[in-house]
Amino acid sequence: MPDARPDSHPDVTFDRGRQARIGLEEAVLAEPKTPEQIAAIIGDAMREERRLLLTRLTLAQYEALPPQQRSALDYCALSRSAILGALPPQKTTPRVALVSAGTSDAAAAAETRRVLAYSGLAATQVPDVGVAGLWRLLDREPLLREMQVVIVFAGMDAALPSVVAGLVPGLVIAVPTSVGYGVATGGRVALDAALASCAPGVLVTNIDNGYGAACAALRFAHAAAHPEDIHAKKKESR
Known part of the structure; x- marks a missing residue:
């Protein structure tokens, strides 16, 4: 069954059940999104205390986020990605x-x-x-x-x-x-x-x-x- 928790932005319906369904969490493709949409998605994840991966997050988009969200993210300018939450232990198999x-x-x-x-x-x-x-x-x-x-x-x-x-x-x-x-x-x-x-x-x-x-x-x-x-x-x- 899909996760029925509501999203705070009307344009967003986050797929919280994807990990259980296919083994991959939903990632947020940030580049085409507005600052308000990105902040709402991050805010929901922080309130629910769940991890989050954002891809194609430009430096300008990152800098437009609220300070509390910026400080919570591990942002990499080279890959234009941001991670909310700790990384899991790193497996070496498959190589x-x-x-x-x-x-x-x-x-x-x-x-x-x-x-x-x-x-x-x-x-x-x-x-x-x-x-x-x-x-x-x-x-x-x-x-x-x-x-x-x-x-x-x-x-x-x-x-x-x-x-x-x-x-x-x-x-x-x-x-x-x-x-x-x-x-x-x-x-x-x-x-x-x-x-x-x-x-x-x-x-x-x-x-x-x-x-x-x-x-x-x-x-x-x-x-x-x-x-x-x-x-x-x-x-x-x-």
Whole structure:
């Protein structure tokens, strides 16, 4: 049954039961919301003493919040994310790596890392190993082959996910980023390249969607750790 607690803003109906239903809490996509809507959502969470994850929260939006709310949030300007409440203990299984082609891809990788941490899953960061200097990636190959999930962030021609998927046996999730200039501007070339990868089994998120990549990894982790939940939900749906 859905949680019937009322929301304080008329435009908001927060999905409090999502964690129990699918194993992932609802995150608040802050960027398109008004300051009043964001403050109301945070205020409800504080009154109910529950944790909350906000994504795409700009610095201007964060600074517009009431002082009490700002002081209660762990805000990261790089990932544009904010966390209300303490992080849970960090699990190291499944083993997850965040591989970025360049320093310019750091924002998307940081968003993924924060979402994973919010959900209690640690990740190993492997930054700045793009294919323009392939030796950097090959030096990390032994480490990456030990990982069960490898999330790869790359803009421009987004060649890195295909190369990684040709080297490692784990699940590879590609996050095309909007990094680049000329025809690469905005990330569409990176998205098309990732979708057209000749490496088999590469999963692809939308452009700059570090949040979506983290959720895919968390679904994998939950299914691997709790296969009985999948069978139970199948029976419930019949």
